[in-house]
Amino acid sequence: MKRVALYPGSFDPMTNGHLSIIHRGLETFDGLIVAIANNTKKQPLFSVEERKEMILSAIGHDPRVEVTSFQGLMVDYARKRGISIVLRGLRAVSDFEYEFQLANMNRKLNPRVDTVFMMTGEDYFYISSQLVREVAMFGGDLEGLVPDPVLHALQRKFADAAAEARARRNEPLPAPSQPPREKEKP
Ligand code: ADP
Numbered sequence: 647m648k649r650v651a652l653y654p655g656s657f658d659p660m661t662n663g664h665l666s667i668i669h670r671g672l673e674t675f676d677g678l679i680v681a682i683a684n685n686t687k688k689q690p691l692f693s694v695e696e697r698k699e700m701i702l703s704a705i706g707h708d709p710r711v712e713v714t715s716f717q718g719l720m721v722d723y724a725r726k727r728g729i730s731i732v733l734r735g736l737r738a739v740s741d742f743e744y745e746f747q748l749a750n751m752n753r754k755l756n757p758r759v760d761t762v763f764m765m766t767g768e769d770y771f772y773i774s775s776q777l778v779r780e781v782a783m784f785g786g787d788l789e790g791l792v793p794d795p796v797l798h799a800l801q802r803k804f805a806d807a808a809a810e811a812r813a814r815r816n817e818p819l820p821a822p823s824q825p826p827r828e829k830e831k832p
Contacts, residue, residue: 650677651731651762654720657682658690659796660701661778663770667735670764672710678733680705681723682715691779696799704793721756732761737771785811 651671657664657680671678680701684694692700694715701713716723724732732752734745749761773791781788782800785808789797801808 648676649731650679650729651675651733652679652681652720652724652727652729653733654681654683654716654723656685656688656690656775657697657701658688658775659692659697659778659792659799660704661770661773661775661792661796662790663735663737663766663773665704665793666767666770667733667764668705668711671733672708674762675731675733677710677712679727679729680711680713681720682713683720684715684717686717691803692799700793700795700799703795719755721752721759724759725756730758730760732759734761734763735766736763737766737774785809 651674653668653671655664668678668680682694682697682701690697698713698715705711705713720732724730732749734749736742736745745761745763752759752761778788778792778796778800781791782804785804788800792800
């Protein structure tokens with residue numbers, strides 16, 4: 647029997663941290679369902695459709711990976727798909743508390759679902775979608791932190807902000823401060 651795990655998240659947008667978990671997940675599982683949480687309460691930067699396209703082009707064609715979206719409780723979606731393993735990534739101690747609560751809540755809601763954690767690689771432990779959004783908003787360089795399709799989508803979305811940031815950075819340095827003038831004599 648094939649072992650397929652559900653990898654749920656917001657992926658707003660996908661980062662190289664997510665991609666690394668997917669690649670490593672595929673070494674353990676026969677297949678993965680990457681499920682974008684369509685959380686109507688959060689105001690996302692990218693639509694579900696945009697996020698899906700970015701994930702698909704970052705992964706490339708791989709019949710072992712399905713990219714989809716779901717609404718409502720993740721455990722209900724897992725039940726609907728007949729999945730009993732949820733894959734999550736762990737970055738730091740700060741992730742642990744939330745993930746621990748979530749995994750236990752999910753087990754309470756659906757005892758058939760268990761969560762498997764993978765530690766992030768040392769190159770990715772500081773990458774989060776939220777930080778990526780913030781850096782992009784101010785025109786920062788995200789090379790190497792997100793897959794190329796995401797980089798291009800962010801560049802398109804924040805083209806104006808990036809131009810402004812570049813202009814700011816190219817501004818001539820402020821003139822060195824002048825020595826205080828001698829007090830004018832009356
Ligand atoms: P959520 O909104 O549910 O936190 P995210 O899209 O932020 O979803 O992340 C989905 C999963 O991927 C979570 O388990 C998260 O811990 C994990 N993840 C996010 N960024 C990284 C990273 N840089 N390295 C490893 N795992 C990560």
